[in-house]
Structures are given as structure tokens and as C-alpha cells.
Amino acid sequence: xxxxxxxxPPYAKSFQFRLxxxxxxxxxxxxxxxxxxxxxxxxxxxxxxxxxxxxxxATVLAQNARLPLFAENREAxxxxxxxxxxxxxxxxxxxxxxxxxxxxQQVKTKTVDADVIDMQVPISSPSGVLSPESALxxxxxxxxxxxxxxxHLKLDTTGARERLVTLVAASLGIGTLFxxxxxxxxxxxxxxxxxxxxxxLGGIEKIGNGTLSxxxxxxxDDELGRAANAIxxxxxxxxxRELENQALQDELxxxxxLEVQEEKKLVMARLIQTNKMTSLGLLLxxxxxxxxNPNASIRFSGHMIGKMLGDALPLLDGVWQEEGEFxxxxxxxxxxxxxxxxxxxxxxxNSERIAxxxxxxxxxxxxxxxxxRQRLEINSAVSAALSVLACxxxxxVQLHTSLxxxxxxxxxxxxxxxxxxxxxxxxxxxxxxxxxxxxHLGTRHxxxxxxxxxxxxxxxxxxxxxxxxxxxxxxxxxxxxxxxxGLGLYISQxxxxxxxxxxxxxxxxxxxxxxxxxxxxxxxxxVGVLATQHGQHSADPxxxxx
Amino acid sequence: MxxxxxxxxxxxxxxxxxxxxxxxxxxxxxxxxxxDEAVRGFKRDYRGSVRRIVLTxxxxxxxxxxxxxxxxxxxxxxxxxxxxxxxxxxxxxxxYMMALNAKPRRSxxxxxxxxxxxxxxxxxxxxxxxxxxxxYDPARSGAYVKRALALAAxxxxxxxxxxxxxxxxxxxxxxxLKGKVDALWMLPDATAVSPVSTEAYFxxxxxxxxxxxxxxxxxxxxxxxxxxxxxxxxxxxxxxELAQNVLDGNQPEDGGDPPxxxxxxxxEGVVRQLRLNPLVGR
Numbered sequence: 030x031x032x033x034x035x036x037x038p039p040y041a042k043s044f045q046f047r048l049x050x051x052x053x054x055x056x057x058x059x060x061x062x063x064x065x066x067x068x069x070x071x072x073x074x075x076x077x078x079x080x081x082x083x084x085x086x087a088t089v090l091a092q093n094a095r096l097p098l099f100a101e102n103r104e105a106x107x108x109x110x111x112x113x114x115x116x117x118x119x120x121x122x123x124x125x126x127x128x129x130x131x132x133x134q135q136v137k138t139k140t141v142d143a144d145v146i147d148m149q150v151p152i153s154s155p156s157g158v159l160s161p162e163s164a165l166x167x168x169x170x171x172x173x174x175x176x177x178x179x180x181h182l183k184l185d186t187t188g189a190r191e192r193l194v195t196l197v198a199a200s201l202g203i204g205t206l207f208x209x210x211x212x213x214x215x216x217x218x219x220x221x222x223x224x225x226x227x228x229x230l231g232g233i234e235k236i237g238n239g240t241l242s243x244x245x246x247x248x249x250d251d252e253l254g255r256a257a258n259a260i261x262x263x264x265x266x267x268x269x270r271e272l273e274n275q276a277l278q279d280e281l282x283x284x285x286x287l288e289v290q291e292e293k294k295l296v297m298a299r300l301i302q303t304n305k306m307t308s309l310g311l312l313l314x315x316x317x318x319x320x321x322n323p324n325a326s327i328r329f330s331g332h333m334i335g336k337m338l339g340d341a342l343p344l345l346d347g348v349w350q351e352e353g354e355f356x357x358x359x360x361x362x363x364x365x366x367x368x369x370x371x372x373x374x375x376x377x378x379n380s381e382r383i384a385x386x387x388x389x390x391x392x393x394x395x396x397x398x399x400x401x402r403q404r405l406e407i408n409s410a411v412s413a414a415l416s417v418l419a420c421x422x423x424x425x426v427q428l429h430t431s432l433x434x435x436x437x438x439x440x441x442x443x444x445x446x447x448x449x450x451x452x453x454x455x456x457x458x459x460x461x462x463x464x465x466x467x468x469h470l471g472t473r474h475x476x477x478x479x480x481x482x483x484x485x486x487x488x489x490x491x492x493x494x495x496x497x498x499x500x501x502x503x504x505x506x507x508x509x510x511x512x513x514x515g516l517g518l519y520i521s522q523x524x525x526x527x528x529x530x531x532x533x534x535x536x537x538x539x540x541x542x543x544x545x546x547x548x549x550x551x552x553x554x555x556v557g558v559l560a561t562q563h564g565q566h567s568a569d570p571x572x573x574x575x
Numbered sequence: 576m577x578x579x580x581x582x583x584x585x586x587x588x589x590x591x592x593x594x595x596x597x598x599x600x601x602x603x604x605x606x607x608x609x610x611d612e613a614v615r616g617f618k619r620d621y622r623g624s625v626r627r628i629v630l631t632x633x634x635x636x637x638x639x640x641x642x643x644x645x646x647x648x649x650x651x652x653x654x655x656x657x658x659x660x661x662x663x664x665x666x667x668x669x670x671y672m673m674a675l676n677a678k679p680r681r682s683x684x685x686x687x688x689x690x691x692x693x694x695x696x697x698x699x700x701x702x703x704x705x706x707x708x709x710x711y712d713p714a715r716s717g718a719y720v721k722r723a724l725a726l727a728a729x730x731x732x733x734x735x736x737x738x739x740x741x742x743x744x745x746x747x748x749x750x751x752l753k754g755k756v757d758a759l760w761m762l763p764d765a766t767a768v769s770p771v772s773t774e775a776y777f778x779x780x781x782x783x784x785x786x787x788x789x790x791x792x793x794x795x796x797x798x799x800x801x802x803x804x805x806x807x808x809x810x811x812x813x814x815x816e817l818a819q820n821v822l823d824g825n826q827p828e829d830g831g832d833p834p835x836x837x838x839x840x841x842x843e844g845v846v847r848q849l850r851l852n853p854l855v856g857r
Contacts (some may be wrong), residue, residue, distance in 0.1 A: 096778070099771045100746040158770040161763035162655075162675045164791030165688050165805060166609030177771065 045223040052215040053208070060208045064200040072193050079118060079184055080146055086113055087150035087182040094124050098132065098152055098178045106133035113182070120145060120183040124152070127177050144190075148182035225253045233260060241268035317387040324383045331376030338373050342366060385444070386417065404551070405441045407472050407481050408432045413443065414450035415470075426461045428454070431471035439481050440551035441528040449524050449532075452517040453485040453544045459508065460489025460542060474550075480530075483546040492536035500534060521546075597624035599818060600647035602638070602661055604654025605631040609807050613653060613673050616811025621818055630656060642666035649818055658683065668821060671831070672814045673807065676715070676765060684821070686814045687831035688763065690803055692723035694837050695760060695788060698801055699732050702786065703852045704758035708735045710748050712766035719762065734760070745772035749779045761789040761799070773797065786849050795842040800849060802840045809836040 040046055090113045097105035110122040114135035123134040153174035225247055232245030241264050247257035349355065349362050357365040411432060422428065450470075457468040469486045492500065499505045501522045506515035518532075525532040530548035599621065603610050606629055618625060626647070630636055642650070642664050652658035652671040661669040662683065671685030699707050707727075711720045720736065727734050735756050737748040745767055752759070761768055761776055768776070777798030780787045786800030795802050813835050821827055 096746045096772070096775050100743050102746065154771045155774050158773045158797070159791075159793060160770060161765055161768050161790065162688075164793050165675060165763055166607055166673065167612070167791075167807065168608065170793060175770075 044226055045219050048223070049212075049216060049219050052219065053212045056211050056215070057208055060204045060211075064197075064204040068193070068196050068200050071196050072189065075189050075192055076146075076186065079186065079189060080148075082116075082118070083146055083148045083182050083184040084150065086116060086119065087148045087180045089113075090122065090124070090182070091150045091152040091178075091180045094133075094178070094180065095152055095155070098124065098126060099154075101126075101132070103132050107135075109133070110135040118184045118186075118188060120185045121181075122183075123181040125179050125181070129179075132178070144186045146184040146186060148180075148184065150180045150182070151176045152178035152180060225249075229253055229257055229260070232257065232264075236260065236264045236267070241271055320387050321384065324380050324387065328377055328380035328384065331373060331380055335373040335377060338369055342370075382416065388444075403440070403442060405439050405443045405446060407436055407439060407446070407483060407548070410443050410446040411450055411470060411472060411483065414447045414454060417447070417451055418454055421455065421458070423458060423462075425464070426458050426466045426468060428458075429467065429469045431469065433471070433473045436472055436474045436481055437550045439528070439548045441548065442524075445524045446528070446546075446548075449521040449546060450483065450485070452521045453546070456517065457485050457487035457489065457542070457544070459511075460487050460491070462489075464489075475547075479550045481548045481550055483548075485544045485546075486541065488541040491538040491540055491542055492534070493538055497534070497536065597626045597645070598648045598822060599623055599625045599651055600641065600645070600649070600667070601625050601627040601651045602653065602657040603627060603629045604656040605629060607654075610653050610673055612807040613811035613814075616808035616813075617651065617672075617815045617818075618811070619808075620812040620815035623819075623822065625651075630660065636660070639664050639666070648822055651814065651818060652685070658685075670814060670818050670821065670827075672810050675763060682829040683831070684817070684827045684829060685831050686810045686817065687833050688805055688810075689719055689831075689833060690790070690805060690837050691833040692719065693726050694803055696723070696727055696730050696732050698803060698839065699758055699760065699788060700730050701852060702758065702788075702801070704786065704788075705731055706733050706735055706756045707758045707760050707788075708737065708749075708752040708756035708785075709760045709762060710737045710739050710745060710767040711762050711764050712739055714740075715766055716762050716764040739764075739767045742766055742769035742772055745769065746775045749775050752779070753783060756783070756785055758785050758800075759787045761787055761794065763790045780845075784849055786845065786851055792838075792840045795840055795845075798842070798845060800842055800845040800851060804838045804840065805834045806836045806838055810834050 090109055094106055094109050096102075097109065106124050110124055110133040113119060114122045114137055120138055121134070121136040124132050126132055153176050155174075159168060159170060228247050229245050232243055232247075235243035244261045244264065245257035247254050345357075345362065345366065355362050357369075360368065411430065415428070415430070454468065454470065458466070460466070461468065467488055469484075471484045471486075473482050473484070474480075475482055496507060500518050502515070503519040504515035505519075506513035506517075509515065518534075522532045525546055525548065528548055530546060533545045533547070534542060535545070536542035601614065601617070603614060614627065626645070628636065628641075638660055641647075643666060647667050650661045650664075650667045650669045652661040652669055653673050655674045655676050658669070658671045658674045661671070669683060669685075671683050673688060674685065675688045709720060709723070711717070713720075720734075724734055724736075735752060737751060739745055739748050749759075759776055759780060773794070774797065776787050776789075777794075779785070780798055780800075787794070787798065788801050788803070789795070789799040790803060792802045792804050813832070817827060817832070
């Protein structure tokens, strides 16, 4: 059976109340014990006194009655008994001789209460009294007493009962008064004593609630004072730690705020970049549209020129055969015939290239990433890039190519890779501006790592260290005044990383720069081994193949 | 050799006889300090041979056989019982001392324990007490009182007599003396002065503010004013002189001589309280 737990009111749980309860309870017990002890002692003393008084009365009566009893003087005995019976507590007095004969009696009341003290004192002859002969013989006094009668005395103890009632009432009254007074005194003392505890507790609660600046205002060198000092010291230490924590938190918050701001700046930069790229895409689309139309016209014209030239050449050959050498545009016919044929083809070819480039720009601008998984041969991409750059070649810069054979194909967009290579070659050539520079372009296969590497090395001015850190930032360029957009390396890195590769730049200021494009080899299932391409690029007769 | 045997026989035969040869047979009732003092006084002054027998040392003493066999010239009885026993034989004269209550079968010679009444009367007179109450048993102290009356007639002391025939009469008799006496003369009378009634004298003395002239020092502590007591050693010496006279062939006067020497003691406190005349030169 589950016992119901006694629920105490809140004040009953206080230390002061418990101490007060213990004190008052102890005092009440002590008071009750003292009252009981006092009443019992007093009662016993009263009864003992009464008995002593009765015995004294009886003894005095026995002494006084000795001679009358010896003389059998009943009258004298009666007077003595009457005198003794006058005492308030005496109920009856009787004197008997040695033969138990009643010689005198005084009875005040017949009602014999059960609680009556009955005294019997013998009447003896005086001790030390000698016979005349013994006295003459000089015998020493003896102490032998001879009983010659007896005094019977009955004492009333109703006085004792009344005294008991009075004593109990008075003792209870005084005890209760004493208890109340001592309890009040205890309350005051406990209040004063436990005020220190309350101060201590209040201080601890304040500190526990987080008010670490609170202090326990207890003076003194006692245990509580020492405890208060210890708690104050602990609170001070906690407060110090709290302040330190707060400072750290503030610092952390500031750092986080700064970081967020930096992040925000970056995001904003990206947003701006995206916006710029979007604008660039739109610009490219617009440009492509604007270029495509005349280019289409040029290509159509090239086709028409080629077609008409094909029709005209037999006629012109017939003329040449018939009429001999003649000049077209100041050029002998045979030479002119060759130039016309080539240039007509170049018009169409370059027009198509322009169309492809524009298409590439257009694809890039509109996010043409769908060609990333196309089979790509790195050497053909290099060749295409060189073709595009043929007209950009400068006389004081020599371009050397070293294309390895048996390079596995990679997966990616040839146009984008070409774009990367064009950017790198242009940068290399620009770094050699104003000096006789050399640009080495090479490809190789790192079979161990399964990578295809394209390396563009120049002996230009190199890149300063502070510039190295910002090379891949968009719109960062050291040649903004020369028309640089600051997007080349940024776009190149983006494209290379989109192809799963990496673009690395190593430069020594004044010695040159090496740009390395590393692209992963496509799986065998995707690509096969390409045939080796050697020789000079068709677009640039100066290109040499080692 | 035969002569030696004869001498030894005579020696052994006569030796007890020589050892038991004495003049005075001293019969003492019991071992008691008072008796011993008197015997010492007797022996001090008596130079003759004495054989001492304490009666309580024997279950039954055949005095007749002793006197017949030992032929003492004189028997000294010390105490009542010794006197009674000594008077049962007739072979030797008897002298007594320290016998207060004995009732001799015939007239006996000795030293009484009662001081001469004249000494008491003298002291009473000196104390300034004219009326003196006396309680007595005629059977015991009649003769003594008679002599006292005769002597008192020659002084200014008047004896107020009360006869007591039983001890219990003493308180009443004393009560009858209230306002009638200036002093009480306590006699060594076993009837008038019993252990129970003794304090009645002193209560009377206290109540009536009259002194009690008593016969023993022990009563001074109970409230007696003056005690005239006997000198037991001197009684022995007095009896030694008397015995010597008897042995010398002188015929002593019949009856007991009063002790020749008395010792007076006073309770100064009582004397002072009762404003009695101081006793000097005693």
C-alpha cells in the first residue's frame, strides 16, 4: 500500500522554522519534565514533611505523655491528646499503655479516608537514667529504653491533595508562561541567527539566477562569514569569466559579422559577375547575330565567287592558252588563278570559321554546356586555336608547337578548349610584346595519371607575385588600358574546371610564365586513340612541328 | 631417703593450707566499677591477708563450707547480694559496704551508702532553701528521713515530706509539692526515684524553679543543681579501718556508719539560672 506523503507547507521547510520547532519542542519537553519533577518532588516533600510533622507531634506527645502514662494519669493524658488533636492535620490521637489499654483518645472525625497517615510512636522510659543504686555505684549511663506505651496518631492528607492540585495548576501556569517566554526569546534569537542564513541564501539565489554582480553582505569571522566570503569570491570569479566570455562572444560576433560581410561581398561579386556574364552573353548573342548576317553574306559571296570562278577559269584558261599570258589585277594570270582559287576557298573557309567562332561565342553566351561530353582531340583543338590566332601573330614572337602523338581523346567541348588555348596563347604573346619572345606550345600525355597536358610557355615579363594571387579574379587585368577584359583566365579556369581539369600558372618575374592545362583522359569506352598529327598548322606557315 | 620422702609429703600436704590461710574473706556481689573502687580503697588501707571472691564468677557458692574449711576471721560483704549471702553463715563476723537496699537478717556493721543528712541540710541551708520537699518510701528510707527530720529541726530547713509507696506515685506526689517547696531533696530511694520517674523531679524543678539536691553526679546532667556524692574509695578505706578494729578485738557499734567523706558537685548553669547562693569552700 502506498503511503501518502505528508505535504508540508513551504514555511515548514525553512531552516528557521525547523530549528524553532526543535527548540520549542525541547523546551516544552524540558518544562513538562521539570514541572512533573517539581510537582512530584514537592508532593513527596509535602507528604514527607507531613509525616515528619506527624512523627514529631507523636514524639513530642510521647515525650510529654511519658510521666502521665507512668503515673497512669488519664486526665493529664487526655489534655495532652486534646492539645495534639488541635493540629489541623491530626484526625485522631490515642495513647495506650504497654498492655494496649486505651488511656486517652481524641477523635476529630470518624470518616477514615483511605489516604490517611497512621503514626505509631512508642512511649519509652528515658534513656540514661539509672536507678539510685547504680547512680551511687557510679555506673555509666546506658541507652537502654523501655517501652511503656504507645501514641497513635492519624493524619489527614486531604491537604496534600489540595496542595497537589494547586501545585499542578501553578506549575502548569508558570511552565506555560515560561515556555511562551522562552519560545518568544528563541524566536527572536533564531530570527537574528538565521538572518545571516537568509542573507547567505538570498545572495546565493541571486548569484544562482545569474546576477553575478550580487554579493552576500555578511560581515563577521564566523563560519557563515567565511562561507559568504568564499561565495563572494566565487561570484567575482564567475563574473570575471562571464565578462571574458561576453568579450569573446562579442569578438566572435564581430568576426562572424565580418565574415558574413565578406561572404556577402563575394556573393555580390558573383551576382555582379553573373550579371556581367549575362550581359556579356547578351552582348555576344547580339554580336553573333550582327556578325553572322554579313558573314553569311560573305560566305555566300565566297561560294558564289568560287562557283563563278570555277565557271570562269576554263574560259580564262582558254584565253590564256589562246592569247597567252595576261594580267589580272596586275598579277600574271597563272599567279592570279592560284591566288583567286585559294582566296575564294579561304573566303568560304574563314567565313565558316567565323560562323563557328560566332556560334561558339553564342553557345558560350547562352550556356552551351551540352557539348562537354563530345569527343575531343587535344591536338586538333590546338590546331584550331592556332588557326584562329593566325592573324594575331606578331613578327617578333616565334611560336613553336610540340604536339605529342598518340594522345588519347578527352571528353569535352572543342570550342571551349580552343577558347582556353587561344586565351593562354594570346596572354603568352602579349607578355612578349616589345621584345623578341618565344612561345612554346606543347601537348603530352601523362599516362601515369591518366591526364592530357597542354603547356604554353613563354619567356615574357612574367607575373608579379601580387598579381598571381588575383589572376583568376574576373575583370582583373593588368592590361585594362590595352583593351583587356580581365575575363580570359577567369573563363579559362571555369572551362577547364568544368571539364574536370585544372589550370596552373607558374611564373618567374622577368623570366617568363608557364601555363599548364591538365585535362583528364576520357574513358576508353568514350574515345579511341587518335591518329597522330604532325606538321605545321595549315593556318600558319610559320608554325613548326617538331 | 625416707626422711626426704616424709618432708616432701608434708610439704605437699601443707602447701594448699598455707596458700589458703587469710584473715578476711571479701565477698563482692559482682564485677562493678563502684565495687572495685571500694575494694581498692579497702585493700589500700587493710594490711592483712584477703581473699576476694566475686559471686558472679560462681554459679553457686557454698560460703558455709568455705568458712568452715578456711576459717576467715572476718567477712567483708561488698554489695547487697554479698551481704545477704554473708549473713547466711555464722562462722565469721560480717562487715558490709556498698549495700544500699539489702535487708539484713540481723543487725549488720559496716559503712552505709547514705551520707549523713546533716551534710545535705547544711548545703540546703547554705543555698538558702527553707522548704525542702522530700519524697521517700517509708519502708526503704523511713529511718533516714526520721534522722533527717531530727537534724532539720535544729536548722532553719523545713522538710516537706511525701510518702511514696509505688514508683508511679512519684509524679503525683511531686505535683502535690507545687508552690510548697523551695528545693527538692532527692533521696537514693528506689521507690521514690525510679528510672521513669526521675525526670519528674527535674521537670518539677524547671517548672517551679526550685533546685534539686541529689545524691549522684549523674543527675546534674539531667538538671540537678547540687550533687552530694559518696567517695567509694574512701568508703573502702573507712571499712578497712573498721575491719582492723574488729580484728583487733574491738566490738563495733551496730548499724552502718555514714560515709565520712563526701564529694560535692554543682551544675553551675542551674545554680546561676535559679539564682541560688553560690557554694564556696566545698
